[in-house]
Amino acid sequence: MQLRYSFRLYPTRGQQAALGRAFGCAHVVYNDAVRARRTARENKLPFPRAGELSRRLITEAKKTPQRAWLGEVSSVVLQQSLRDAESAYSNFFASLKGERKGPRLGEPSFKSRKDTRQAIRFTANARWTHRRRTPPAPQDRTEGAEHQRRAGVITQALEAVDQFELARDCERIADQLIDAFADSGRAELMAAFAHALPMRAAVQFCGMPAGSTDTEQLVDDLRISLDAAEGDDPVAAYGRVGARIQQLVKEKRESPGADVTSRMLAHPAGLTDEEVVQDLISVIAAAQQPTANWICNTLRLLLTDERFALNVSGGRLSVGQALNEVLWLDTPTQNFIGRWAVRNTQLGGRQIRAGDCLVLGLAAANTDPQIWPDSQVCAENSAHLSFSNGEHRCPYPAPLLADVIARTAVETLLERLPDLVLAVEPQELTWRPSIWMRGLTALPVQFTPVSH
Numbered sequence: 139m140q141l142r143y144s145f146r147l148y149p150t151r152g153q154q155a156a157l158g159r160a161f162g163c164a165h166v167v168y169n170d171a172v173r174a175r176r177t178a179r180e181n182k183l184p185f186p187r188a189g190e191l192s193r194r195l196i197t198e199a200k201k202t203p204q205r206a207w208l209g210e211v212s213s214v215v216l217q218q219s220l221r222d223a224e225s226a227y228s229n230f231f232a233s234l235k236g237e238r239k240g241p242r243l244g245e246p247s248f249k250s251r252k253d254t255r256q257a258i259r260f261t262a263n264a265r266w267t268h269r270r271r272t273p274p275a276p277q278d279r280t281e282g283a284e285h286q287r288r289a290g291v292i293t294q295a296l297e298a299v300d301q302f303e304l305a306r307d308c309e310r311i312a313d314q315l316i317d318a319f320a321d322s323g324r325a326e327l328m329a330a331f332a333h334a335l336p337m338r339a340a341v342q343f344c345g346m347p348a349g350s351t352d353t354e355q356l357v358d359d360l361r362i363s364l365d366a367a368e369g370d371d372p373v374a375a376y377g378r379v380g381a382r383i384q385q386l387v388k389e390k391r392e393s394p395g396a397d398v399t400s401r402m403l404a405h406p407a408g409l410t411d412e413e414v415v416q417d418l419i420s421v422i423a424a425a426q427q428p429t430a431n432w433i434c435n436t437l438r439l440l441l442t443d444e445r446f447a448l449n450v451s452g453g454r455l456s457v458g459q460a461l462n463e464v465l466w467l468d469t470p471t472q473n474f475i476g477r478w479a480v481r482n483t484q485l486g487g488r489q490i491r492a493g494d495c496l497v498l499g500l501a502a503a504n505t506d507p508q509i510w511p512d513s514q515v516c517a518e519n520s521a522h523l524s525f526s527n528g529e530h531r532c533p534y535p536a537p538l539l540a541d542v543i544a545r546t547a548v549e550t551l552l553e554r555l556p557d558l559v560l561a562v563e564p565q566e567l568t569w570r571p572s573i574w575m576r577g578l579t580a581l582p583v584q585f586t587p588v589s590h
Protein backbone atom coordinates (compact mmCIF):
# COMPACT_ATOMS: atom_id res chain seq x y z
CA MET A 139 0.00 0.00 0.00
CA GLN A 140 1.40 3.42 -0.95
CA LEU A 141 0.78 6.62 0.96
CA ARG A 142 -0.83 9.62 -0.64
CA TYR A 143 -0.74 13.12 0.80
CA SER A 144 -2.98 16.01 -0.25
CA PHE A 145 -1.69 19.55 0.04
CA ARG A 146 -3.33 22.85 -0.73
CA LEU A 147 -0.82 25.31 -2.21
CA TYR A 148 -1.04 29.08 -2.11
CA PRO A 149 1.30 30.14 -4.95
CA THR A 150 2.62 33.69 -5.14
CA ARG A 151 1.79 35.76 -8.23
CA GLY A 152 5.00 34.77 -9.96
CA GLN A 153 4.41 31.11 -9.14
CA GLN A 154 0.82 31.37 -10.40
CA ALA A 155 2.07 32.73 -13.71
CA ALA A 156 4.74 29.98 -13.92
CA LEU A 157 2.15 27.31 -13.15
CA GLY A 158 -0.22 28.78 -15.75
CA ARG A 159 2.59 28.52 -18.34
CA ALA A 160 3.41 24.93 -17.32
CA PHE A 161 -0.27 23.88 -17.59
CA GLY A 162 -0.54 25.48 -21.03
CA CYS A 163 2.67 23.88 -22.35
CA ALA A 164 1.79 20.39 -21.01
CA HIS A 165 -1.59 20.69 -22.69
CA VAL A 166 0.00 21.67 -26.04
CA VAL A 167 2.50 18.77 -25.94
CA TYR A 168 -0.28 16.27 -25.13
CA ASN A 169 -2.42 17.51 -28.03
CA ASP A 170 0.58 17.58 -30.39
CA ALA A 171 1.23 13.91 -29.53
CA VAL A 172 -2.38 12.94 -30.26
CA ARG A 173 -2.28 14.93 -33.51
CA ALA A 174 1.02 13.32 -34.61
CA ARG A 175 -0.44 9.85 -34.13
CA ARG A 176 -3.70 10.65 -35.90
CA THR A 177 -1.83 12.18 -38.84
CA ALA A 178 0.45 9.12 -39.05
CA ARG A 179 -2.60 6.83 -39.08
CA GLU A 180 -4.43 8.91 -41.71
CA ASN A 181 -1.32 8.83 -43.93
CA LYS A 182 -0.83 5.10 -43.28
CA LEU A 183 2.60 5.76 -41.74
CA PRO A 184 4.07 3.70 -38.86
CA PHE A 185 2.83 4.59 -35.38
CA PRO A 186 5.36 7.18 -34.06
CA ARG A 187 7.23 5.88 -30.99
CA ALA A 188 7.66 7.84 -27.74
CA GLY A 189 11.35 8.58 -28.35
CA GLU A 190 10.66 10.04 -31.77
CA LEU A 191 7.77 12.15 -30.44
CA SER A 192 9.95 13.45 -27.61
CA ARG A 193 12.56 14.57 -30.14
CA ARG A 194 10.06 16.09 -32.59
CA LEU A 195 7.52 17.63 -30.21
CA ILE A 196 9.84 18.84 -27.46
CA THR A 197 13.54 19.06 -28.38
CA GLU A 198 13.13 20.23 -31.98
CA ALA A 199 9.87 22.09 -31.45
CA LYS A 200 11.61 24.39 -28.93
CA LYS A 201 13.90 25.55 -31.74
CA THR A 202 10.96 26.80 -33.86
CA PRO A 203 9.36 30.24 -33.46
CA GLN A 204 5.91 28.61 -33.08
CA ARG A 205 6.91 26.50 -30.05
CA ALA A 206 9.97 28.35 -28.65
CA TRP A 207 7.98 29.10 -25.46
CA LEU A 208 8.12 25.39 -24.52
CA GLY A 209 11.66 26.23 -23.38
CA GLU A 210 10.22 28.39 -20.60
CA VAL A 211 8.92 25.49 -18.51
CA SER A 212 10.53 22.48 -16.90
CA SER A 213 11.16 19.81 -19.53
CA VAL A 214 10.12 17.20 -16.93
CA VAL A 215 6.57 18.55 -17.15
CA LEU A 216 6.64 18.21 -20.95
CA GLN A 217 8.09 14.68 -20.85
CA GLN A 218 5.49 13.62 -18.28
CA SER A 219 2.73 15.00 -20.49
CA LEU A 220 4.05 12.89 -23.41
CA ARG A 221 4.07 9.87 -21.10
CA ASP A 222 0.43 10.56 -20.19
CA ALA A 223 -0.46 10.54 -23.90
CA GLU A 224 1.57 7.30 -24.22
CA SER A 225 -0.37 5.64 -21.35
CA ALA A 226 -3.69 6.78 -22.84
CA TYR A 227 -2.73 5.02 -26.11
CA SER A 228 -1.53 1.80 -24.43
CA ASN A 229 -4.77 1.65 -22.39
CA PHE A 230 -6.77 2.19 -25.57
CA PHE A 231 -4.90 -0.63 -27.41
CA ALA A 232 -5.19 -2.95 -24.39
CA SER A 233 -8.93 -2.23 -24.27
CA LEU A 234 -9.27 -2.93 -28.02
CA LYS A 235 -7.52 -6.29 -27.59
CA GLY A 236 -9.72 -7.14 -24.60
CA GLU A 237 -6.67 -7.17 -22.28
CA ARG A 238 -8.09 -4.45 -20.06
CA LYS A 239 -10.92 -4.82 -17.62
CA GLY A 240 -13.80 -2.34 -17.42
CA PRO A 241 -15.73 -0.48 -20.09
CA ARG A 242 -14.29 -0.16 -23.62
CA LEU A 243 -11.96 2.85 -23.92
CA GLY A 244 -12.21 5.21 -26.87
CA GLU A 245 -9.24 6.57 -28.84
CA PRO A 246 -7.40 9.33 -26.87
CA SER A 247 -8.90 12.69 -27.71
CA PHE A 248 -7.56 16.25 -27.68
CA LYS A 249 -7.65 17.99 -24.32
CA SER A 250 -10.01 20.91 -24.36
CA ARG A 251 -8.88 24.37 -23.33
CA LYS A 252 -12.23 24.77 -21.63
CA ASP A 253 -11.48 22.01 -19.11
CA THR A 254 -11.06 23.83 -15.80
CA ARG A 255 -9.21 20.91 -14.14
CA GLN A 256 -5.60 20.95 -15.22
CA ALA A 257 -2.83 18.61 -14.14
CA ILE A 258 0.92 18.50 -14.55
CA ARG A 259 3.35 15.98 -13.15
CA PHE A 260 6.79 16.60 -11.71
CA THR A 261 9.46 14.16 -10.64
CA ALA A 262 11.67 14.53 -7.59
CA ASN A 263 14.47 16.15 -9.61
CA ALA A 264 12.30 18.44 -11.74
CA ARG A 265 13.38 22.06 -11.91
CA TRP A 266 10.85 24.30 -10.16
CA THR A 267 12.43 27.67 -10.51
CA HIS A 268 12.53 29.42 -13.85
CA ARG A 269 16.08 29.66 -15.17
CA ARG A 270 16.96 32.16 -17.86
CA ARG A 271 17.17 30.43 -21.19
CA THR A 272 20.11 30.61 -23.51
CA PRO A 273 19.85 32.12 -26.04
CA PRO A 274 18.06 35.11 -24.48
CA ALA A 275 14.35 35.56 -25.18
CA PRO A 276 13.56 37.93 -28.05
CA GLN A 277 12.35 41.35 -26.93
CA ASP A 278 8.69 40.56 -27.57
CA ARG A 279 8.95 37.96 -24.80
CA THR A 280 10.68 40.22 -22.27
CA GLU A 281 8.96 42.50 -19.77
CA GLY A 282 9.42 45.76 -17.87
CA ALA A 283 12.80 47.48 -18.01
CA GLU A 284 14.36 44.70 -20.10
CA HIS A 285 11.57 44.95 -22.68
CA GLN A 286 11.92 48.75 -22.78
CA ARG A 287 15.66 48.43 -23.37
CA ARG A 288 15.25 45.95 -26.23
CA ALA A 289 12.11 47.52 -27.78
CA GLY A 290 13.73 50.99 -27.59
CA VAL A 291 16.61 49.77 -29.76
CA ILE A 292 14.21 48.35 -32.36
CA THR A 293 12.07 51.50 -32.35
CA GLN A 294 15.05 53.78 -32.96
CA ALA A 295 16.53 51.51 -35.60
CA LEU A 296 13.19 51.39 -37.47
CA GLU A 297 12.62 55.14 -37.04
CA ALA A 298 15.66 55.87 -39.15
CA VAL A 299 14.39 53.85 -42.14
CA ASP A 300 13.94 56.35 -44.98
CA GLN A 301 10.32 55.92 -46.09
CA PHE A 302 10.95 57.25 -49.62
CA GLU A 303 13.83 54.85 -50.10
CA LEU A 304 11.67 52.02 -48.72
CA ALA A 305 8.90 52.91 -51.20
CA ARG A 306 11.45 52.87 -54.07
CA ASP A 307 12.79 49.49 -52.91
CA CYS A 308 9.26 48.07 -52.63
CA GLU A 309 8.39 49.30 -56.11
CA ARG A 310 11.50 47.59 -57.50
CA ILE A 311 10.73 44.36 -55.60
CA ALA A 312 7.09 44.50 -56.78
CA ASP A 313 8.24 44.99 -60.38
CA GLN A 314 10.59 41.99 -60.19
CA LEU A 315 7.85 39.78 -58.72
CA ILE A 316 5.30 40.94 -61.32
CA ASP A 317 7.83 40.42 -64.16
CA ALA A 318 8.00 36.74 -63.17
CA PHE A 319 4.32 36.15 -64.05
CA ALA A 320 3.22 39.16 -66.16
CA ASP A 321 3.45 37.41 -69.52
CA SER A 322 1.35 34.42 -68.45
CA GLY A 323 -1.90 36.35 -67.88
CA ARG A 324 -2.57 34.42 -64.64
CA ALA A 325 -1.07 34.32 -61.14
CA GLU A 326 -1.68 33.10 -57.63
CA LEU A 327 -0.96 36.34 -55.82
CA MET A 328 -0.57 35.01 -52.25
CA ALA A 329 2.58 33.02 -53.01
CA ALA A 330 3.87 34.98 -56.01
CA PHE A 331 3.36 38.48 -54.58
CA ALA A 332 1.72 39.18 -51.19
CA HIS A 333 3.94 36.91 -49.08
CA ALA A 334 7.15 37.48 -50.99
CA LEU A 335 7.16 41.28 -51.07
CA PRO A 336 7.19 42.24 -47.36
CA MET A 337 9.73 39.51 -46.63
CA ARG A 338 12.11 40.91 -49.26
CA ALA A 339 11.50 44.48 -48.09
CA ALA A 340 12.26 43.56 -44.45
CA VAL A 341 15.40 41.58 -45.32
CA GLN A 342 16.57 44.55 -47.37
CA PHE A 343 16.03 47.19 -44.64
CA CYS A 344 17.96 44.91 -42.30
CA GLY A 345 20.93 45.29 -44.64
CA MET A 346 21.09 42.11 -46.74
CA PRO A 347 22.20 42.83 -50.31
CA ALA A 348 19.24 42.58 -52.71
CA GLY A 349 19.26 39.75 -55.22
CA SER A 350 22.34 37.85 -53.96
CA THR A 351 22.10 34.05 -53.73
CA ASP A 352 22.28 33.94 -49.95
CA THR A 353 19.58 36.64 -49.65
CA GLU A 354 17.36 34.46 -51.84
CA GLN A 355 18.16 31.45 -49.64
CA LEU A 356 17.35 33.47 -46.48
CA VAL A 357 14.02 34.64 -47.95
CA ASP A 358 13.15 31.04 -48.76
CA ASP A 359 14.20 29.75 -45.32
CA LEU A 360 12.22 32.50 -43.57
CA ARG A 361 9.18 31.53 -45.59
CA ILE A 362 9.59 27.88 -44.59
CA SER A 363 10.17 28.62 -40.91
CA LEU A 364 7.22 31.04 -40.66
CA ASP A 365 4.77 29.28 -42.92
CA ALA A 366 5.91 25.76 -43.78
CA ALA A 367 4.16 23.93 -46.61
CA GLU A 368 3.71 20.15 -46.90
CA GLY A 369 7.14 18.50 -47.14
CA ASP A 370 9.12 21.52 -45.83
CA ASP A 371 11.43 21.14 -42.82
CA PRO A 372 10.84 24.28 -40.71
CA VAL A 373 13.29 23.29 -37.96
CA ALA A 374 16.21 22.97 -40.37
CA ALA A 375 15.13 26.18 -42.15
CA TYR A 376 14.97 28.09 -38.84
CA GLY A 377 18.47 26.84 -38.01
CA ARG A 378 19.78 28.23 -41.32
CA VAL A 379 17.96 31.56 -40.72
CA GLY A 380 19.71 31.87 -37.33
CA ALA A 381 23.10 31.09 -38.90
CA ARG A 382 22.64 33.61 -41.74
CA ILE A 383 21.45 36.39 -39.43
CA GLN A 384 24.41 35.66 -37.13
CA GLN A 385 26.71 36.10 -40.10
CA LEU A 386 24.91 39.33 -41.06
CA VAL A 387 25.45 40.67 -37.52
CA LYS A 388 29.15 39.76 -37.72
CA GLU A 389 29.48 41.48 -41.11
CA LYS A 390 27.73 44.64 -39.87
CA ARG A 391 29.92 44.75 -36.72
CA GLU A 392 32.95 44.82 -39.02
CA SER A 393 31.52 47.11 -41.64
CA PRO A 394 28.38 49.02 -40.59
CA GLY A 395 26.01 50.53 -43.14
CA ALA A 396 22.79 52.59 -43.25
CA ASP A 397 20.54 49.72 -42.19
CA VAL A 398 18.49 48.46 -39.22
CA THR A 399 21.10 45.85 -38.18
CA SER A 400 23.97 48.36 -38.02
CA ARG A 401 21.83 50.83 -36.07
CA MET A 402 20.85 48.15 -33.54
CA LEU A 403 24.51 47.22 -33.06
CA ALA A 404 25.57 50.85 -32.64
CA HIS A 405 22.80 51.68 -30.13
CA PRO A 406 24.07 52.85 -26.70
CA ALA A 407 21.95 50.14 -24.99
CA GLY A 408 24.83 47.83 -25.99
CA LEU A 409 22.90 44.70 -27.01
CA THR A 410 24.97 41.55 -27.39
CA ASP A 411 25.25 39.97 -30.84
CA GLU A 412 23.00 37.17 -29.67
CA GLU A 413 20.30 39.62 -28.58
CA VAL A 414 20.51 41.46 -31.91
CA VAL A 415 20.17 38.15 -33.81
CA GLN A 416 17.05 37.23 -31.79
CA ASP A 417 15.49 40.66 -32.21
CA LEU A 418 16.21 40.85 -35.94
CA ILE A 419 14.45 37.53 -36.46
CA SER A 420 11.43 38.77 -34.50
CA VAL A 421 11.34 42.06 -36.44
CA ILE A 422 11.40 40.25 -39.80
CA ALA A 423 8.76 37.73 -38.65
CA ALA A 424 6.59 40.49 -37.12
CA ALA A 425 6.82 42.46 -40.36
CA GLN A 426 6.19 39.65 -42.82
CA GLN A 427 3.03 37.80 -41.79
CA PRO A 428 0.68 40.70 -40.98
CA THR A 429 1.86 42.90 -43.86
CA ALA A 430 1.47 40.03 -46.34
CA ASN A 431 -2.11 39.45 -45.17
CA TRP A 432 -2.84 43.17 -45.16
CA ILE A 433 -1.82 43.30 -48.86
CA CYS A 434 -3.87 40.22 -49.73
CA ASN A 435 -6.99 41.23 -47.80
CA THR A 436 -6.86 44.67 -49.45
CA LEU A 437 -6.54 43.15 -52.92
CA ARG A 438 -9.48 40.91 -52.16
CA LEU A 439 -11.59 43.90 -51.12
CA LEU A 440 -10.60 45.90 -54.21
CA LEU A 441 -11.38 42.98 -56.52
CA THR A 442 -14.65 41.89 -54.95
CA ASP A 443 -16.40 44.99 -53.67
CA GLU A 444 -18.25 47.12 -56.21
CA ARG A 445 -17.62 50.32 -54.27
CA PHE A 446 -13.94 49.95 -55.18
CA ALA A 447 -14.26 48.16 -58.51
CA LEU A 448 -15.56 51.29 -60.25
CA ASN A 449 -12.41 53.33 -59.88
CA VAL A 450 -9.80 50.86 -58.85
CA SER A 451 -7.44 51.24 -61.79
CA GLY A 452 -7.29 55.03 -61.63
CA GLY A 453 -7.97 55.72 -57.99
CA ARG A 454 -5.03 55.99 -55.64
CA LEU A 455 -7.43 57.37 -53.05
CA SER A 456 -9.46 54.22 -53.07
CA VAL A 457 -6.37 52.09 -52.36
CA GLY A 458 -5.83 54.11 -49.17
CA GLN A 459 -9.47 53.67 -48.20
CA ALA A 460 -9.35 49.95 -48.87
CA LEU A 461 -6.17 49.56 -46.78
CA ASN A 462 -7.85 51.36 -43.88
CA GLU A 463 -11.15 49.51 -44.19
CA VAL A 464 -9.30 46.19 -44.07
CA LEU A 465 -7.68 47.19 -40.77
CA TRP A 466 -11.16 47.73 -39.32
CA LEU A 467 -13.02 44.79 -40.78
CA ASP A 468 -10.52 42.15 -41.95
CA THR A 469 -7.49 42.92 -39.85
CA PRO A 470 -4.50 40.56 -40.31
CA THR A 471 -3.84 39.97 -36.59
CA GLN A 472 -7.33 38.99 -35.45
CA ASN A 473 -6.35 37.74 -31.99
CA PHE A 474 -3.09 37.94 -30.11
CA ILE A 475 -2.13 35.30 -27.59
CA GLY A 476 0.45 35.39 -24.85
CA ARG A 477 -0.48 37.76 -22.00
CA TRP A 478 -0.77 36.46 -18.46
CA ALA A 479 -2.51 38.47 -15.75
CA VAL A 480 -0.07 39.34 -12.95
CA ARG A 481 -2.81 40.08 -10.43
CA ASN A 482 -6.50 39.46 -9.86
CA THR A 483 -8.57 42.05 -11.63
CA GLN A 484 -11.83 42.74 -13.45
CA LEU A 485 -12.21 43.58 -17.11
CA GLY A 486 -15.50 44.25 -18.89
CA GLY A 487 -17.36 42.79 -15.93
CA ARG A 488 -15.33 39.55 -15.99
CA GLN A 489 -13.20 38.23 -13.16
CA ILE A 490 -9.60 37.67 -14.19
CA ARG A 491 -7.32 35.78 -11.87
CA ALA A 492 -3.56 36.18 -11.62
CA GLY A 493 -1.94 33.67 -13.96
CA ASP A 494 -4.88 33.56 -16.41
CA CYS A 495 -3.81 33.60 -20.03
CA LEU A 496 -5.50 36.43 -21.91
CA VAL A 497 -6.11 36.62 -25.63
CA LEU A 498 -6.37 40.11 -27.09
CA GLY A 499 -9.38 40.05 -29.44
CA LEU A 500 -8.25 42.88 -31.71
CA ALA A 501 -10.72 42.12 -34.54
CA ALA A 502 -13.59 41.95 -32.06
CA ALA A 503 -12.50 45.22 -30.44
CA ASN A 504 -12.59 46.94 -33.85
CA THR A 505 -16.22 45.97 -34.39
CA ASP A 506 -17.36 46.40 -30.77
CA PRO A 507 -21.11 47.23 -30.88
CA GLN A 508 -20.54 49.74 -28.08
CA ILE A 509 -18.48 51.89 -30.44
CA TRP A 510 -20.61 51.12 -33.48
CA PRO A 511 -24.16 51.02 -32.07
CA ASP A 512 -25.84 50.91 -35.52
CA SER A 513 -23.68 47.88 -36.44
CA GLN A 514 -22.30 50.02 -39.25
CA VAL A 515 -18.52 50.28 -38.98
CA CYS A 516 -17.39 53.58 -40.40
CA ALA A 517 -13.86 53.09 -41.62
CA GLU A 518 -12.95 56.69 -42.22
CA ASN A 519 -10.72 57.23 -39.21
CA SER A 520 -7.82 55.06 -38.14
CA ALA A 521 -8.60 54.64 -34.44
CA HIS A 522 -8.75 50.85 -34.73
CA LEU A 523 -6.74 48.52 -32.50
CA SER A 524 -5.15 46.51 -35.31
CA PHE A 525 -1.65 47.44 -34.16
CA SER A 526 -2.65 46.65 -30.54
CA ASN A 527 -1.94 49.06 -27.70
CA GLY A 528 0.20 49.46 -24.60
CA GLU A 529 3.82 48.60 -24.01
CA HIS A 530 3.88 45.67 -26.44
CA ARG A 531 1.98 47.33 -29.26
CA CYS A 532 3.44 47.25 -32.75
CA PRO A 533 6.30 49.75 -32.18
CA TYR A 534 5.51 53.26 -33.41
CA PRO A 535 7.45 53.42 -36.73
CA ALA A 536 6.42 49.88 -37.80
CA PRO A 537 2.80 50.67 -38.81
CA LEU A 538 4.11 53.53 -40.99
CA LEU A 539 6.62 51.22 -42.67
CA ALA A 540 3.96 48.54 -43.10
CA ASP A 541 1.73 51.17 -44.74
CA VAL A 542 4.50 52.14 -47.18
CA ILE A 543 5.11 48.48 -48.06
CA ALA A 544 1.43 47.52 -48.45
CA ARG A 545 0.41 50.70 -50.33
CA THR A 546 3.34 50.48 -52.76
CA ALA A 547 2.67 46.78 -53.35
CA VAL A 548 -1.02 47.28 -54.16
CA GLU A 549 -0.53 50.44 -56.24
CA THR A 550 2.32 48.98 -58.29
CA LEU A 551 0.34 45.83 -59.02
CA LEU A 552 -2.73 47.79 -60.16
CA GLU A 553 -0.62 50.15 -62.28
CA ARG A 554 1.21 47.29 -63.98
CA LEU A 555 -1.88 45.07 -64.48
CA PRO A 556 -4.81 47.50 -64.72
CA ASP A 557 -7.39 44.94 -65.88
CA LEU A 558 -6.64 42.51 -63.04
CA VAL A 559 -9.69 40.43 -62.08
CA LEU A 560 -10.31 37.39 -59.90
CA ALA A 561 -9.87 34.07 -61.70
CA VAL A 562 -12.55 32.44 -59.50
CA GLU A 563 -15.92 33.51 -58.12
CA PRO A 564 -15.51 35.63 -54.95
CA GLN A 565 -17.31 32.99 -52.85
CA GLU A 566 -14.73 30.39 -53.91
CA LEU A 567 -11.94 32.26 -52.09
CA THR A 568 -11.15 30.51 -48.82
CA TRP A 569 -9.67 31.84 -45.58
CA ARG A 570 -6.78 30.03 -43.95
CA PRO A 571 -7.95 27.94 -41.00
CA SER A 572 -6.41 30.17 -38.32
CA ILE A 573 -7.99 32.03 -35.45
CA TRP A 574 -4.94 34.31 -35.15
CA MET A 575 -4.19 35.53 -38.66
CA ARG A 576 -6.78 36.47 -41.25
CA GLY A 577 -5.55 35.75 -44.74
CA LEU A 578 -6.56 33.81 -47.82
CA THR A 579 -5.28 30.36 -48.76
CA ALA A 580 -4.87 31.60 -52.35
CA LEU A 581 -5.75 34.61 -54.51
CA PRO A 582 -5.93 33.45 -58.15
CA VAL A 583 -6.19 36.31 -60.67
CA GLN A 584 -6.10 36.85 -64.40
CA PHE A 585 -5.21 39.82 -66.62
CA THR A 586 -4.09 40.67 -70.13
CA PRO A 587 -0.56 39.28 -70.48
CA VAL A 588 2.14 41.93 -70.73
CA SER A 589 5.76 41.47 -71.73
CA HIS A 590 8.43 43.49 -69.95
Ligand code: HEM
Pocket residue numbers: 277278279289292420421424425426428429432465469470471474498500524525526527529530531532533536537539540
Ligand atom coordinates in the same frame (compact mmCIF):
# COMPACT_ATOMS: atom_id res chain seq x y z
C1 HEM B 1 7.14 46.72 -41.32
C2 HEM B 1 6.17 46.00 -40.76
C3 HEM B 1 6.10 45.65 -39.28
C4 HEM B 1 7.11 45.57 -38.35
C5 HEM B 1 8.61 45.87 -38.53
C6 HEM B 1 6.49 45.18 -37.09
C7 HEM B 1 7.16 45.00 -35.90
C8 HEM B 1 6.59 44.57 -34.72
C9 HEM B 1 7.32 44.25 -33.51
C10 HEM B 1 8.85 44.36 -33.34
C11 HEM B 1 6.41 43.87 -32.58
C12 HEM B 1 6.70 43.44 -31.12
C13 HEM B 1 6.46 44.63 -30.20
C14 HEM B 1 6.85 44.38 -28.76
O1 HEM B 1 6.69 43.28 -28.22
O2 HEM B 1 7.34 45.33 -28.14
C15 HEM B 1 5.12 43.93 -33.21
C16 HEM B 1 3.96 43.62 -32.58
C17 HEM B 1 2.75 43.66 -33.20
N1 HEM B 1 2.47 44.05 -34.48
FE1 HEM B 1 3.75 44.69 -35.84
N2 HEM B 1 5.12 45.02 -37.30
C18 HEM B 1 4.85 45.29 -38.62
C19 HEM B 1 3.64 45.23 -39.24
C20 HEM B 1 2.47 44.98 -38.61
C21 HEM B 1 1.15 44.94 -39.25
C22 HEM B 1 0.86 45.19 -40.72
C23 HEM B 1 0.23 44.63 -38.25
C24 HEM B 1 -1.26 44.48 -38.36
C25 HEM B 1 -2.00 45.17 -39.18
C26 HEM B 1 0.97 44.50 -37.02
C27 HEM B 1 0.39 44.21 -35.81
C28 HEM B 1 1.10 43.94 -34.66
C29 HEM B 1 0.48 43.49 -33.45
C30 HEM B 1 -1.02 43.24 -33.23
C31 HEM B 1 1.50 43.29 -32.53
C32 HEM B 1 1.36 42.73 -31.15
C33 HEM B 1 1.26 43.74 -30.14
C34 HEM B 1 0.93 43.13 -28.81
O3 HEM B 1 1.71 42.26 -28.31
O4 HEM B 1 -0.06 43.55 -28.27
N3 HEM B 1 2.31 44.72 -37.27
N4 HEM B 1 5.24 44.39 -34.52
